[in-house]
Amino acid sequence: MEFYEVLNRRRTIRDFSDREVSNEVLEKVLDAAFKAPTNDHLRQLEFVVVRGQENITRLISPITENTRKIQQAGLEAAGDTMDEDEHAMFVDALPKQQRMLIQSNCLVLPFFRQKDYPLCRPAGQSSLNYFASAWAAVENILLAATAEGLACAFRIPIGNEPEHVKQAVGAPDEYEFTCFLAIGYGATDAHICKQKEICVKDRIHANVW
Helix, strand or coil: CCHHHHHHHCCECCCECCCCCCHHHHHHHHHHHHHCCCHHHCCCEEEEEEECHHHHHHHCHHHHHHHHHHHHHCHHHHHCCCCHHHHHHHHHHHHHCCHHHHHHCEEEEEEEECCCCCCCCCCCHHHHHHHHHHHHHHHHHHHHHHHCCCEEEEECCCCCHHHHHHHHHCCCCCEEECCEEEEECECCCCCCCCCCCCCHHHHCCCCCC
16 A cells, blocks of 8 residues: 555544454554654563453453543533534544454553653653654554554543553553554444544744744
């Protein structure tokens, strides 16, 4: 697939089929992470791959309660602060937060080494370089998965989810959890949210804003 076609086809898909992703294809996709820019040239990324719906369900147990709390806040209330496209995405995404991770049957947990300063208490912007590198790696994974005909959806952990995951998989203290990343084959009737139409020329400023 040509590079710009991959960019145009990459979408978050939260509905998966039961077709299994082979270890060979998954390794190829995860290898793309190590081609991304990385802080200090260290590439200190590690991946835990969880397969099997029972294993995934146990691992993501806090998501059920956390999602319920968000739903209690009310989708209708959220509609007052979101534009139409944003609200439509939110309405589709929220009920699928747990299901999409289980349904994919291939849950990838990316970890990165966070040196020197706690992630949530950085000394300065440069203290977040490891975090930035981790997300550059995730973007490479999303693009590689698209090139392989796969679908992806990720959930950024909230509340107690990062510590729960780290403890459950035995991650070292100096490593941080990036996101829940579901990788699989999209369902034939998978919902694809409307994309924002952006005029690039309107977002490019010459010399000053």
